[in-house]
Amino acid sequence: MVSAVRRARPDLGLTVSATTRAPRPGEVDGVAYSFKTDAEFDAMVEAGEFLEWAHVAGHRYGTPVSEVERVLASGHSLILEIDVQGGLNVKRLMDDAVLVFIEPPSMEELERRLRGRGTESDEDIALRLGQAAGETALAASYDARIVNDDLDRATAELLSTVEAFESE
Numbered sequence: 001m002v003s004a005v006r007r008a009r010p011d012l013g014l015t016v017s018a019t020t021r022a023p024r025p026g027e028v029d030g031v032a033y034s035f036k037t038d039a040e041f042d043a044m045v046e047a048g049e050f051l052e053w054a055h056v057a058g059h060r061y062g063t064p065v066s067e068v069e070r071v072l073a074s075g076h077s078l079i080l081e082i083d084v085q086g087g088l089n090v091k092r093l094m095d096d097a098v099l100v101f102i103e104p105p106s107m108e109e110l111e112r113r114l115r116g117r118g119t120e121s122d123e124d125i126a127l128r129l130g131q132a133a134g135e136t137a138l139a140a141s142y143d144a145r146i147v148n149d150d151l152d153r154a155t156a157e158l159l160s161t162v163e164a165f166e167s168e
């Protein structure tokens with residue numbers, strides 16, 4: 001869903017995460033992700049370059065502190081599209097963080113979408129469905145929940161949620 005948010009509001013403060021996942025066809029290094037080898041990711045961890053990082057569905061993903069600083073220096077709200085472990089860690093570090101849980105209409109629909117994308121193996125899809133079930137169990141600790149049924153509607157709801165918190 002983050003691609004739709006980027007298209008709708010390119011000015012928002014979305015960060016570029018680092019990941020050890022391989023790029024999908026069409027994914028450009030440095031746009032949504034900086035793609036790292038395991039050794040490069042290890043070096044970033046060692047050097048304390050991450051605000052947070054986590055294992056998600058068989059890969060590592062992290063939010064570089066440099067990205068947080070870049071967005072905050074631009075004067076925009078910081079928006080992190082990260083997993084629940086990462087979200088809860090950021091909340092511990094930044095008390096004023098707002099956690100928005102974006103969920104599929106059902107696990108069956110999530111599986112249909114992942115299979116339709118055609119970029120993950122059966123094993124990866126099973127990992128992602130397991131991850132999603134675990135994340136849903138923790139959603140109660142989030143500040144808001146959005147069902148991603150229709151992409152345009154859900155994107156609009158997310159943007160209005162962000163704007164509501166920005167104006168508080």
Ligand SMILES: Nc1ncnc2c1ncn2[C@@H]1O[C@H](COP(=O)(O)OP(=O)(O)OP(=O)(O)O)[C@@H](O)[C@H]1O
Binds near residue numbers: 001113114148150151
């Ligand atoms: N509301 C929706 N209706 C139909 N397909 C959707 C919807 N939302 C997401 N998808 C598709 O489901 C798949 C998984 O979506 P998800 O948002 O989890 O992916 P993502 O890795 O964050 O991708 P993206 O960078 O496109 O946001 C993608 O192929 C995406 O295009």
Ligand SMILES: Nc1nc2c(ncn2[C@@H]2O[C@H](COP(=O)(O)O)[C@@H](O)[C@H]2O)c(=O)[nH]1
Binds near residue numbers: 084
């Ligand atoms: N804790 C973090 N989680 C992250 C980060 N960047 C992304 N993510 C999460 O990974 C999943 C899977 O991403 P995909 O692009 O491989 O489909 C994504 O939905 C996020 O929840 C991060 O920097 N830290």
